[in-house]
Amino acid sequence: MDIFLQQLANGLTIGSMFALVALGYTMVYGVMKLINFAHGDMVAASAFVGLTIYTQVLGQATSLIAVIAIFLLSAMVMACVGILLERLAYRPLREAPRLSAVVSALGASLVIQNGIMLIWGPQMRIFPELVPQVYWDLGGVVISLIQVLILVFSLVLMIALYLFVEKTRMGAAIRASAIDQDAARLMGINVNSVIALIFIIGSSLGAVGGLFIGLYYRGITFNMGWQYGLYAFIAAILGGIGNIPGAMLGGMLLGLFQAFIAGYISSTWADAFTFILLILILIVRPTGLLGERVAEKV
Amino acid sequence: MKRTFRNILLTLSAITLMAGLSWADTLKVGVQAPITGSYANEGQGIEDSVRLLAAQINASGGVMGKQIEVIPCDDQGTAMAAAICAKDLVNKGVAMVIGSYTSTCAEAAQKTYFNAGVLQTSDGTADSLTEHGYWTFLRNSFPNSAEAVFAANYMVNVKAYKNIAVVSDFSSYATGLADAVIAEVKKAGGNVVTYAKIKADSQNFTPVLTNIKSKKPDVIFYAGYYTDGGQLRAQQVALGIKADFIGGDANDNPDFMKLAGSAATGAFIINVPSPELLPYDVAKDFLKNYQATYGKLPPSIWTLMNADGMRAIIYGMEQTKSFDNKKVADFLMSMDKPLPGITGPLQFAKDGNRIGSSYMTFEIQADNSYKVVHAQ
Amino acid sequence: MKNLARLGFPAFLIIMAVLPNMLNSRWQAVAITFLIFTVVALSQDIILGKAGMFNMGQALFFGMGAYITAILNSQYGWPILVTIPVAIILPALFGVLLSGPIIHLRGDYLLVVTIGFNIVFVQVVQNNLGGITGGPNGIFGLDSISIFGKQLTDQLSVYYFAFVVLLITLGIMRNLEKSKVGRALHYLREDQLAAESIGINTRIYKIFAFALGAGIAGLAGTVFAAQYSAVSPEAFEFIQSVLFFSIVLVGGSSIPGVLLGVFVMFVLPEIFREFATWRFFIFGFAMILAMILRPRGIWPATFGKIPKFLIKESNHGA
Numbered sequence: 001m002d003i004f005l006q007q008l009a010n011g012l013t014i015g016s017m018f019a020l021v022a023l024g025y026t027m028v029y030g031v032m033k034l035i036n037f038a039h040g041d042m043v044a045a046s047a048f049v050g051l052t053i054y055t056q057v058l059g060q061a062t063s064l065i066a067v068i069a070i071f072l073l074s075a076m077v078m079a080c081v082g083i084l085l086e087r088l089a090y091r092p093l094r095e096a097p098r099l100s101a102v103v104s105a106l107g108a109s110l111v112i113q114n115g116i117m118l119i120w121g122p123q124m125r126i127f128p129e130l131v132p133q134v135y136w137d138l139g140g141v142v143i144s145l146i147q148v149l150i151l152v153f154s155l156v157l158m159i160a161l162y163l164f165v166e167k168t169r170m171g172a173a174i175r176a177s178a179i180d181q182d183a184a185r186l187m188g189i190n191v192n193s194v195i196a197l198i199f200i201i202g203s204s205l206g207a208v209g210g211l212f213i214g215l216y217y218r219g220i221t222f223n224m225g226w227q228y229g230l231y232a233f234i235a236a237i238l239g240g241i242g243n244i245p246g247a248m249l250g251g252m253l254l255g256l257f258q259a260f261i262a263g264y265i266s267s268t269w270a271d272a273f274t275f276i277l278l279i280l281i282l283i284v285r286p287t288g289l290l291g292e293r294v295a296e297k298v
Numbered sequence: 299m300k301r302t303f304r305n306i307l308l309t310l311s312a313i314t315l316m317a318g319l320s321w322a323d324t325l326k327v328g329v330q331a332p333i334t335g336s337y338a339n340e341g342q343g344i345e346d347s348v349r350l351l352a353a354q355i356n357a358s359g360g361v362m363g364k365q366i367e368v369i370p371c372d373d374q375g376t377a378m379a380a381a382i383c384a385k386d387l388v389n390k391g392v393a394m395v396i397g398s399y400t401s402t403c404a405e406a407a408q409k410t411y412f413n414a415g416v417l418q419t420s421d422g423t424a425d426s427l428t429e430h431g432y433w434t435f436l437r438n439s440f441p442n443s444a445e446a447v448f449a450a451n452y453m454v455n456v457k458a459y460k461n462i463a464v465v466s467d468f469s470s471y472a473t474g475l476a477d478a479v480i481a482e483v484k485k486a487g488g489n490v491v492t493y494a495k496i497k498a499d500s501q502n503f504t505p506v507l508t509n510i511k512s513k514k515p516d517v518i519f520y521a522g523y524y525t526d527g528g529q530l531r532a533q534q535v536a537l538g539i540k541a542d543f544i545g546g547d548a549n550d551n552p553d554f555m556k557l558a559g560s561a562a563t564g565a566f567i568i569n570v571p572s573p574e575l576l577p578y579d580v581a582k583d584f585l586k587n588y589q590a591t592y593g594k595l596p597p598s599i600w601t602l603m604n605a606d607g608m609r610a611i612i613y614g615m616e617q618t619k620s621f622d623n624k625k626v627a628d629f630l631m632s633m634d635k636p637l638p639g640i641t642g643p644l645q646f647a648k649d650g651n652r653i654g655s656s657y658m659t660f661e662i663q664a665d666n667s668y669k670v671v672h673a674q
Numbered sequence: 675m676k677n678l679a680r681l682g683f684p685a686f687l688i689i690m691a692v693l694p695n696m697l698n699s700r701w702q703a704v705a706i707t708f709l710i711f712t713v714v715a716l717s718q719d720i721i722l723g724k725a726g727m728f729n730m731g732q733a734l735f736f737g738m739g740a741y742i743t744a745i746l747n748s749q750y751g752w753p754i755l756v757t758i759p760v761a762i763i764l765p766a767l768f769g770v771l772l773s774g775p776i777i778h779l780r781g782d783y784l785l786v787v788t789i790g791f792n793i794v795f796v797q798v799v800q801n802n803l804g805g806i807t808g809g810p811n812g813i814f815g816l817d818s819i820s821i822f823g824k825q826l827t828d829q830l831s832v833y834y835f836a837f838v839v840l841l842i843t844l845g846i847m848r849n850l851e852k853s854k855v856g857r858a859l860h861y862l863r864e865d866q867l868a869a870e871s872i873g874i875n876t877r878i879y880k881i882f883a884f885a886l887g888a889g890i891a892g893l894a895g896t897v898f899a900a901q902y903s904a905v906s907p908e909a910f911e912f913i914q915s916v917l918f919f920s921i922v923l924v925g926g927s928s929i930p931g932v933l934l935g936v937f938v939m940f941v942l943p944e945i946f947r948e949f950a951t952w953r954f955f956i957f958g959f960a961m962i963l964a965m966i967l968r969p970r971g972i973w974p975a976t977f978g979k980i981p982k983f984l985i986k987e988s989n990h991g992a
Contacts (some may be wrong), residue, residue, distance in 0.1 A: 003512050006537070010504040035782055089962045096969040098781065099728070103923045106916055107961025114955035123338035124525055129559035135536055142538035217501045217529055218557050221336065224501075226913070230789070237786060262505030268468070268497055270505075272797040275790035282783050283775055377811045381904035389700040402811050406904060409815040468800065468810045497800075498810075 002140030007263040008256065013147045013216070015255020016154035020209035021232030022239070022247040023161065024202030030178040030242035031191075031198055032094075034101050038085060038108035040229015042078055042203055045112055046210035047220040048120050050074040051127060060128070067130050074211055075204035082203030083196055085112075091195075109225075116222040124221050127214040150212050157205060158248045165244055174198065178242060231258075234278050240291020249290060324367040325360070325621070327352060327608065328392035328416075330383045330407060332375035332399050336499060336525045339553065340399045343601035345370050346592055348396050351608055354587070361612055362619065373398050377406035384410035392416055393621065396608045399600060400523075401427060401471035408432055417623050419607030421600045423547065424474040428649045433627050436646055438607030439600070440570065440655035442475040445547060448657040448674055449568050450482030453517060453544065456672055461491045463515035463541065465506070465530065467498040467522040475546050476521040491515050496526060503530050507537050517542040524549045528557025535561035544568060544659075551598050555666045563664045570641065571658055572599055572668060581640045599641065606639040610646070613637050682930070687841075694833045702829045703901070704944045709836035710897050711918075711940050713843050715925075715932045717890035718918040723927025723975065724850065725883035726863030727773075728781055731788035732918045734795045735765040735888035737910030739895025741799060744813040744905040745806050754819045754900050761896040762889045769888030770881055777880050792912040800907045812906025819900055836897045843890055847929065850886075859883055920957075924964045926971020934973065 021043050028036040050070045057073070058066050089108040093101045135144040165171035176184040177194045185191050213228065214220050235254040239246025257277065262270045281288065329348045332341035345368075352366040360366060369390055371383035380398060384407035387395055394417040398404050401422030411418045412432040420427070421439040428437055453459050462483055466476035473495075480490050491513040494506050507530070510518065518534065518541050520527050527549040534543060535558075545554065547569040555562040573585060573596055584605065588596055596602060614626035631650065636643035645653045660668035690709075694702050718732040739761040746752040746760060776787050802809035819826045819835060826832075850856040862869035862876045870876055899905050917939060925931025939957060943950040964972055 003508055006508045006511070007505060010502075010508060013504075014502055035785070092966045093969065096965065099923055100965040100969040102728075102782075102785070103920055104962045104965040106920055107958040107965070110954045110958030110961070112958075114952075114958065118951070118955060121338075122334035124336055124553065126553060126556040133532075133536060133560050135538055137538050142536070144536040146536075213501075218532065218559065219501070219525060219529055219553075221499075230793075233786070258502075259505050262502075263508055267500075267506050268495060268801050269797065270497075272794045275794050279776070279787050279790050282779060282787055286779065286783055376908045377814070377906040378902070378904065378909040381814060381902045381906070385703060385902065386700065389698070389703060406811060406814045406906070409903070468802075470811055 003263070005141045007259045009141060009143055009147065010263075011256035011259030012252065013150055013255070014258065015252040016151050017209050017212050017216075017228075017251075018232050018235045018254050019158065019248045019251025020154050020205050020212070021228055022235040022251045023158070023244065024206045025229075025233050026236040026239070026241055026244060026247040027174075027198045027202050029236070030244075031174065031181070031195060032090070033098075034090065035105060035233070036090075036202075037102070037105040037229070038089075038112055039202065039206055040227075040232065041109050041112035041116070041225035042081065042085075043206045043210040043213070043228055043232075044220065044222065044225030045081070045116055046074050046078045046207035047127070047214035047224075048116055048125065048222075049077050049207075050211045050214060051125055051220070052120075053077075054128065054130075062128070062130060070130075071208060071211055075207040078203045078207035078210075079200040081112075082199035086195060086199045091192075113223060113225055120222065122222065124219045127218045127220065129218070131215055146216055150216060153208070154212075157208065161201065161205070162244060162248075170194075170197065231274070234274060237278065237288055238281060240288030243288065243290045246288055246290035250288070253289075323364060325364040326367050326369055326390065326392040328387035328390070328395040329368060329370040329397055330373050330380065330387060330395050330403065331370070331397040332403070333370065333372040335372075335374040335376070337375045337399055337523065339597045340551065340600055341372070341375070341397075343597040344397050344399060344604045347588065347596060347601045347605040348608055350584075350588060350591055351605055353591075355612065361615055362621075364621075373403045373407075375400055375403060377402050380404075380406040381410070383407060388414040388416060393623065394418070394608070394611050396420075396604050398422070399604075400469060401474070402469050404435075405470055408435060411435075415623050417611055417627060419604065419611060421603040421607075422471065424470045425478070426470060426474065428651050432650070433624065433631075435650045436607060436610065436627070436630060437651050438603045438610070438641075438644075439547075440652055440657075442471070442478045444655040445568060445657060446475065446478030446482045448655075449479050449519065449544070449546070450486050450488065452568065452659055452672055453519065454483055454486040454488035457517070457542075459516040459542070460489060461513065461515045461517075462488055463491055463510050463513060463518045464493045465496060465510070465518060465520045465522070466493075467496050467526060469498065469522070471548065472522040472546075476519075479519060479521065479546075496522070496530070498522065498526055501529060503533050504537060507534055507539060511537060511539045515541045517544060519544045519546070520549065521546045522548065524551040524554040525557070528554040528562070531558040531565050532561045542566060550660075552666075555662060562662045562666065565662045566671070567660045567662065567668075568657055569660070570599055570656060572660070573602055575658075575668075575670070576602075576641065578638060578640065578642065580638055584640050602640045606641050606644055609639065610637060610644050686933075690837060690840075694830055699829055701944075702833055704941055706829065706833050706836050706897075706901050708936060708941050709833070709840050710894050710901065712933060712936045713836075713840050713894040713897070714891050715918050715921045715936050716843050716847060716929070717887045717894065719922045719927055719932055720847070720850065720890070721883050721887035722919065722922050724856070724863070725859045725880055727777075727880060727883070728785040729788045729884070729887075730785050730915050730919050731790075731792035731795075731912065732887070732891055733910040733912060733914040734788075734792045735769060735891035736895045736898070736914070737795060737799070737905070737907075738765045738768060738888075739892025740899040740905045740910070741807060741813075741895070742892070743896040743899040744816055747816045747899075748813050749806055754817060754896065755821065758893065758896055761892045765892030765895070766885040766889035769885040773881050773884035777877055777884075789912050789915070792910075792915050796907050796911055799910075808906070810907060812904060812909075814904035814906075816899060816903040818903065832897070832901050835900065839893055839897055842893075844929070846886070846890065855879065855882065920961055924961055924971060926968070926974040928971070928973045928975035931971055931973035931975070 024039045053070050053073050089104045131146045135142050173189045173194050177191050181191050235250035236247045239250025258270050261273045329345050331344040352368050356365050373380040373383045380403035401424035404420035404422035412434045417434050419436040419438050423442045425441045425443050464476050466472040527545045531543050544566040549567050550569040614630045618625045618629045631646045631648050636645040657674045658670050659672040661671045714736050721729045742761040743757040746757040799807040800810050858874045858879045921935030925935040943953045
């Protein structure tokens with residue numbers, strides 16, 4: 001039982017990181033019907049930006065305020081990069097064939113990933129130990145401070161986002177644009193601002209996810225974006241792409257799935273099982289767990 | 299059209315000519331190392347030390363009058379890139395290749411060098427490297443089997459651990475070391491409770507560690523590389539697994555401490571003596587020059603092992619007064635007196651293995667320094 | 675444009691036929707790589723460009739062919755050339771098996787599933803399934819090509835092997851365009867609904883395109899294994915599939931476009947060493963720019979002999 005609960009805790013921790021990143025995919029897809037392949041690399045970039053802010057701007061100060069400053073500054077930087085990405089790589093292609101936008105997104109991914117490599121080098125960079133290694137033994141299940149922080153922060157952010165989208169006027173504009181951009185425009189919604197807003201929110205949440213990865217695992221590499229991006233993307237599809245609560249659910253489920261597969265079956269087959277699960281879901285229920293059945297536009 | 303075609307032909311023939319006019323009177327030394335990728339700091343260390351040695355030798359007149367030209371190739375720590383590097387270096391006409399850092403990459407390139415008669419010296423410790431019977435291969439470190447004997451003796455007899463867990467990744471080095479350690483532990487009467495494998499670079503090792511925890515081991519022996527080792531140790535401590543942690547030789551890298559953070563304290567690492575512990579004059583000289591040239595110390599002992607491999611081959615050339623690789627290899631594998639090396643006396647067995655090993659167990663202190671707790 | 679195509683194509687073939695004799699072994703190796711990746715990109719073009727299916731897993735079939743050759747050669751001692759039929763047929767069969775259940779998925783979903791296939795494949799060979807794939811190290815030390823028991827160890831023979839494979843592929847592409855199948859694929863890519871309503875069995879044709887593309891990629895895999903006398907999992911990671919996918923679309927799904935894409939991606943970095951570290955960065959920018967300026971690709975394909983006035987500026991991809 002201990003083992004089961006321990007795997008559950010492990011799974012929820014990585015699941016909440018997946019969920020944060022998945023939100024960025026799902027929101028962009030919801031409104032633009034575009035897989036933002038660059039999102040995973042944005043997540044990786046935020047870890048590097050955060051590390052640089054820590055060493056260069058904050059002069060390696062370790063305190064709670066420093067940690068908060070890293071999160072805020074990185075999220076701001078990444079939000080700007082996100083807006084820039086949308087303006088330069090996606091907006092000119094909004095009327096173009098679907099595949100052109102996909103290629104542009106892949107190109108943006110290569111640019112960001114290799115931009116990281118050119119700026120910070122190809123070798124692994126290592127995050128300082130900003131969160132003290134404190135852990136509690138709850139009757140056989142050990143939970144560390146950083147795990148609790150990741151879980152709590154992710155949940156708070158996700159609930160806040162959910163309330164924002166469901167309860168505010170701006171949220172209503174996002175939902176309207178997701179259903180029908182033209183109709184939304186006729187209702188007086190500035191779809192361009194909505195898309196900019198989505199990139200700001202998605203990139204900042206991704207930035208938080210990237211920093212969690214840096215703080216939790218410590219080692220960051222320029223090409224880690226693909227790995228986390230893919231998992232998060234699968235999480236988004238699992239929950240039903242375009243659906244915000246779906247991304248949260250998908251992220252958590254994927255985290256748990258991976259932890260249990262690795263724990264009980266084989267850690268070396270975790271990726272294969274994850275993708276087999278994804279393929280099965282797409283064959284049986286292409287709209288994901290929470291997605292509505294809508295006719296697919298091509 | 300016609301003109302374009304002629305221009306293309308002209309350009310092509312120019313390229314061919316330029317490539318043909320190779321500088322025939324240099325001694326080409328290839329470096330095959332992971333200059334980028336996860337093990338980049340080791341790879342760059344190897345390249346740096348080869349360049350330093352080459353500069354020193356060139357300054358004192360070269361090798362029998364020939365200046366050394368260093369040709370690096372980045373194998374990224376992956377077998378495929380290593381195979382490509384091997385072809386590339388052979389095509390460029392190198393006489394010897396220094397590296398690579400990982401056994402996998404050295405092994406992937408071995409046959410190509412053997413077919414071309416190019417001498418290869420690597421710190422790869424996998425036993426399989428010297429089991430193919432390639433006369434072109436010289437191991438400048440000591441094989442896994444030697445380390446396994448030391449590690450098993452340390453765990454079973456010195457520390458008297460009752461339950462031993464072994465972890466490795468999938469590389470030929472790590473699986474080779476893990477298999478050898480398990481065999482030696484069993485031979486010494488120890489008990490291996492579990493043997494787990496992790497996927498290198500996958501970062502999240504908690505599921506595997508949680509399983510290990512349920513087996514209640516006294517010690518976790520990790521046979522893989524430092525990039526995963528540091529994270530494994532950190533996650534082990536975070537999961538409250540009280541077992542000791544012993545890392546194999548490839549964990550001997552400053553990044554291990556950085557990755558593990560405060561969890562590094564108390565971890566053990568088994569390796570040959572680290573650079574600053576080397577008592578030899580050659581070593582002190584080389585380290586001083588390295589520090590002066592690059593402003594830092596070599597990343598690990600492996601850099602120096604590879605430098606020693608290069609020194610040995612050049613020594614062989616000078617002693618046999620020949621650039622015939624077969625003669626040089628025969629000489630090196632039958633020297634009766636060892637060559638004083640940076641990492642200790644250099645002498646090779648007939649199969650290309652380096653003779654004479656001396657392992658140590660280090661305990662990582664709170665200030666990230668090593669304390670020698672056991673020596674062979 | 676037309677003249678250029680009429681003259682350029684034979685000129686290209688003649689240059690490629692005599693080229694290796696003017697190159698030293700290093701550039702011969704680069705030229706072989708160019709040929710191999712061109713074949714894979716063309717095979718990707720059959721699935722993505724000609725049949726319009728968003729396939730981002732082409733490295734899977736490429737890798738499967740390479741692994742089949744490597745395994746048959748290293749484990750069972752088959753000569754490299756003898757492995758060719760297996761290296762074509764097995765990937766083609768897998769193409770049918772894998773595409774069968776997913777062919778109805780459209781657009782992005784198909785893309786994601788094919789990425790998934792690719793990743794599962796890499797994991798399978800990494801985990802050394804059945805103890806024959808050599809795990810993460812792969813398989814090295816394959817024999818050289820041999821004809822009638824004679825070993826051809828020099829690179830020229832590999833080059834001409836690759837060149838013949840390219841010629842075959844080009845021949846297939848040409849026939850495809852002129853055949854009933856080619857026309858059917860063209861219609862169903864332009865408008866699937868209309869194609870179905872005039873009686874084209876889209877499912878069969880799509881699966882056929884998948885099988886054909888997979889078979890050709892498998893053959894390219896054999897050449898790859900022969901060239902490096904080694905295979906290993908990371909050569910067939912899905913990032914490679916992403917490259918093939920992008921090369922086809924940026925090039926515009928035409929033969930000159932594909933050649934250009936492969937040249938920029940795999941040959942330029944060899945010419946300009948400094949460019950090697952920058953290549954993905956620059957290629958990424960080029961992808962974005964190409965799509966903004968020419969959404970249908972740099973050198974868009976034209977189909978058959980349709981009079982110009984009949985071609986409407988349509989909105990389909992590449």
